[in-house]
Amino acid sequence: xxxxxxxxxxxxxxxxxxxxxxxxxxxxxxxxxxxxxxxxxxxxxxxxxxxxxxxxxxxxxxxxxxxxxxxxxxxxxxxxxxxxxxxxxxxxxxxxxxxxxxxxxxxxxxxxxxxxxxxxxxxxxxxxxxxxxxxxxxxxxxxxxxxxxxxxxxxxxxxxxxxxxxxxxxxxxxxxxxxxxxxxxxxxxxxxx
Amino acid sequence: xxxxxxxxxxxxxxxxxxxxxxxxxxxxxxxxxxxxxxxxxxxxxxxxxxxxxxxxxxxxxxxxxxxxxxxxxxxxxxxxxxxxxxxxxxxxxxxxxxxxxxxxxxxxxxxxxxxxxxxxxxxxxxxxxxxxxxxxxxxxxxxxxxxxxxxxxxxxxxxxxxxxxxxxxxxxxxxxxxxxxxxxxxxxxxxxxxxxxxxxxxxxxxxxxxxxxxxxxxxxxxxxxxxxxxxxxxxxxxxxxxxxxxxxxxxxxxxxxxxxxxxxxxxxxxxxxxxxxxxxxxxxxxxxxxxxxxxxxxxxxxxxx
Numbered sequence: 001x002x003x004x005x006x007x008x009x010x011x012x013x014x015x016x017x018x019x020x021x022x023x024x025x026x027x028x029x030x031x032x033x034x035x036x037x038x039x040x041x042x043x044x045x046x047x048x049x050x051x052x053x054x055x056x057x058x059x060x061x062x063x064x065x066x067x068x069x070x071x072x073x074x075x076x077x078x079x080x081x082x083x084x085x086x087x088x089x090x091x092x093x094x095x096x097x098x099x100x101x102x103x104x105x106x107x108x109x110x111x112x113x114x115x116x117x118x119x120x121x122x123x124x125x126x127x128x129x130x131x132x133x134x135x136x137x138x139x140x141x142x143x144x145x146x147x148x149x150x151x152x153x154x155x156x157x158x159x160x161x162x163x164x165x166x167x168x169x170x171x172x173x174x175x176x177x178x179x180x181x182x183x184x185x186x187x188x189x190x191x192x193x
Numbered sequence: 194x195x196x197x198x199x200x201x202x203x204x205x206x207x208x209x210x211x212x213x214x215x216x217x218x219x220x221x222x223x224x225x226x227x228x229x230x231x232x233x234x235x236x237x238x239x240x241x242x243x244x245x246x247x248x249x250x251x252x253x254x255x256x257x258x259x260x261x262x263x264x265x266x267x268x269x270x271x272x273x274x275x276x277x278x279x280x281x282x283x284x285x286x287x288x289x290x291x292x293x294x295x296x297x298x299x300x301x302x303x304x305x306x307x308x309x310x311x312x313x314x315x316x317x318x319x320x321x322x323x324x325x326x327x328x329x330x331x332x333x334x335x336x337x338x339x340x341x342x343x344x345x346x347x348x349x350x351x352x353x354x355x356x357x358x359x360x361x362x363x364x365x366x367x368x369x370x371x372x373x374x375x376x377x378x379x380x381x382x383x384x385x386x387x388x389x390x391x392x393x394x395x396x397x398x399x400x401x402x403x404x405x406x407x408x409x410x411x412x413x414x415x416x417x418x419x420x421x422x423x424x425x426x427x428x429x430x431x432x433x434x435x436x437x438x439x440x441x442x443x444x445x446x447x448x449x450x451x452x453x454x455x456x457x458x459x460x461x462x463x464x465x466x467x468x469x470x471x472x473x474x475x476x477x478x479x480x481x482x483x484x485x486x487x488x489x490x491x492x493x494x495x496x497x498x
Contacts, residue, residue, distance in 0.1 A: 067242075068301055072327035075240065080328060119296060122242040127250050127277035131285050133243070135296060151296055157285045159278055 027079050030165045034085035036093035037173050044099040044184055056103050056191035059110035060094055061141070063087050065118045073172070074122035076130050077163035081123050090118055090136065093176045100184050102191075112190055115139040119151070123168060130160040132171035136179055142190050150186060154178035219488025222370060222397035222452055226345075227317040229376040234343035235312060235323040238334070238350045239301050242327075243292045244433070246284035246355045246418075247363075251276040287359065287418050294430035300437055301325045304351055307445035312347075315449055320347070334390040344374040348390065349448065353437060359421035361497075362405045362433070364440035368448055369398040401447050403440035404466065405480075405494040407432065439479070443492050447482060450474075451490060466493040 065087050073081040083089060094116070098105045120135035132155070139149040154175035161167055251273040305325050312320035322343070326333070329350065338346050348371070353364040369392055372378045383394040392398050407421045415421055425433045463470050464483060471483030471491060480494040 068325055069327040074242065074327075075329075078330075080330060120242050124241060124243075124245060126245060126281045126284070127248050128274045129278055129281040129285075131245075131281070133292075151293070153289070153293065153296075155285065155289065157282050159274070 027163065029080040029082045030076060030163075030168045032073060032081065032083040032086075032089065032169055032172060034083075034088035034092070036089055036096060036176055037169070038096055038099070039174065039177060043177070044097070044181065045101075053102060053192065055101070056112060056187060057106045057110040058097060058103055058187055058191075059106050059108070059113045060091065060116065061113040062115040063091055063094075063118070064116070067118060067121065072122075074124055074132075076123050076168050077125050077160050079163045081168055083121070086118060086121055089172075090116065090176065093173075093180055094183075096180060097184055097187065100188070102188055103184065111142070112187060113141045114187075115141070115147075120153075121172070123171065125160060128160055129157055130168070130171060131155065131157040132168070132175050134172065134175040134179060136183075138183060138186075140186070140190055142193070152179040152182050154182075216392055217488065219399040220395065220397060221454065221488075223380055224454075226372075226377060226380055226396055229374065229380070230317060230319060230345050231374070232319045232321055232343040233312075233345045233347055233370075234337075234341045235308060235320055235347045235349060236334070236337050237301075237305055237308065237323065237325045238329040238348065239304070239325055239327065239352075240329040241352065241354075244288065244295065244353055244355060244437075246288050246359060247357055248277065248280050248284050249357055251280070284357070284418075287422050288355070291422050291426045291430060291433060294426040295433055298430065298434050298437065300351075300353060300441065303438055304441040304445065307441045308349065308448075311445040311449040315453060318345075318452065331388040331390060335388050338371055338373060338389050341373055344372075345377060345396070346371050346373050351444075353440070355421075355425075357418075358416045359418040359425070360407050360415060362403075362407075362436050362440070364403040364437070364444060366401040366444045366448060367398075368401065368451075369395040370452070371395055397452065399451055400489045401444050401451065401492075402489070403444055403492045404497050405436045405440070406496045440492075443482075447490050447492060464493075464498045466491055466497055 067086075070086055071082050071084065073083050073086070075081055094114070095105050097103050115138070117137040118135075119137050120133055123130055123132045125131075134154045136152045137149060138152060139147050141147045154177065156171040156174040156178075158167075158171060302325070305323060308323050312318060312323060326337070334348060337348075348367075348369050350367040351364065352367075353362070355362055369390070371390060371394060372381065372383075377396065381394070381396055383389060384391065407415075407424050463472055464481065465471075466483060469485060471485040474482045474484050474490070476482070480492055481498060483491045483493065485491060
């Protein structure tokens with residue numbers, strides 16, 4: 001009786017696995033967008049009671065992809081994930097810092113400059129989950145003070161539903177959003193100093 | 194791991210369907226191949242970008258659900274998926290401090306560097322163009338073999354991860370060498386169907402594993418994952434940094450030795466690693482290389498022997 005249940009359990013697992021396998025077998029790679037899509041709703045908005053301050057002008061002085069293969073972004077359920085322009089995607093994410101009214105992302109003279117490395121950007125499949133990680137190293141240069149640097153990590157771990165392009169893009173965007181929010185706080189603190 | 198599970202299931206299914214004889218885990222390179230290799234390209238596929246924690250898939254739900262027929266079993270599979278989800282999220286959160294500590298360590302270039310030292314030392318292999326690739330599919334491997342100008346292509350697929358408790362580090366190398374000229378193809382004609390890089394078409398293949406325990410000089414390990422992560426992560430990940438660097442160097446040398454026929458068991462006899470006996474081939478200050486009964490090679494640090 002018990003061995004029969006085990007056989008049935010194995011059959012069910014095998015059926016589920018085969019169904020998932022056939023769903024992702026020979027599927028083309030996921031091609032990520034070069035455009036960061038922020039989440040819906042209010043984010044990067046200052047608290048209502050924030051006193052008025054001069055807008056901090058922030059410039060991006062450099063953006064460097066430090067990865068071995070700039071196109072490779074890991075896999076989701078065995079389906080490769082590609083990004084033709086990961087720096088473009090990160091750049092568009094950094095542009096969204098302007099959503100915070102205390103910050104203006106500018107091209108010219110700035111109060112604070114950011115020199116950014118893309119250290120990691122990948123999707124990893126574990127059990128039935130996808131775990132998407134983005135790591136940026138940011139060097140801050142503020143006025144006459146010595147430059148300092150900080151590493152920011154964003155992680156989105158969620159169920160892998162169908163190894164789809166949309167869920168992958170959303171996961172990468174959410175990981176980058178976490179970094180942008182942490183970076184936003186650092187920028188505001190540095191500009192206020 | 195999901196991919197591994199799929200691969201195991203699909204491979205098992207294929208073998209059952211075809212009633213084929215399972216492929217041996219180790220196949221030595223025929224000595225006759227040595228004179229036919231004018232050049233070898235080494236492709237090093239490493240899919241991952243950082244260390245991860247292996248999370249064993251749950252099967253309890255499916256087993257319990259099986260008592261209620263196939264539908265019950267499928268519901269059980271869904272429950273297992275939910276359990277897996279929670280476990281994976283916890284594991285990913287637990288490994289984050291270690292990843293942060295290791296953010297500047299690059300296993301890919303470390304291992305590539307060690308292969309560049311070990312493989313060119315084999316005169317007849319004429320190893321050149323040793324490069325890491327992040328695209329790891331059978332199609333991309335087939336393409337690499339087809340596009341290669343070398344007479345042989347050596348694939349060395351690497352994986353590194355921690356056990357579920359985080360107390361043991363596993364670094365695994367799946368190595369396979371394929372003919373890419375007519376003289377070598379004579380030694381082992383490829384099967385007409387399936388990928389060119391199917392293991393059954395290889396002139397040589399083996400699995401090499403490096404195993405180390407957290408605080409590897411002590412025989413006691415803890416099942417407390419967070420405590421183990423703290424130990425690995427301490428001093429900017431010094432312990433993990435040291436073990437991964439060691440693993441890369443040891444595995445590169447084990448591969449070079451195995452391609453040349455492998456070290457023969459010495460007088461040190463047999464030891465068990467994870468309850469499985471193997472013949473000690475060589476030892477150093479930190480551990481030993483064991484040739485297991487199936488021909489695979491395992492380097493285990495002393496605390497694991």
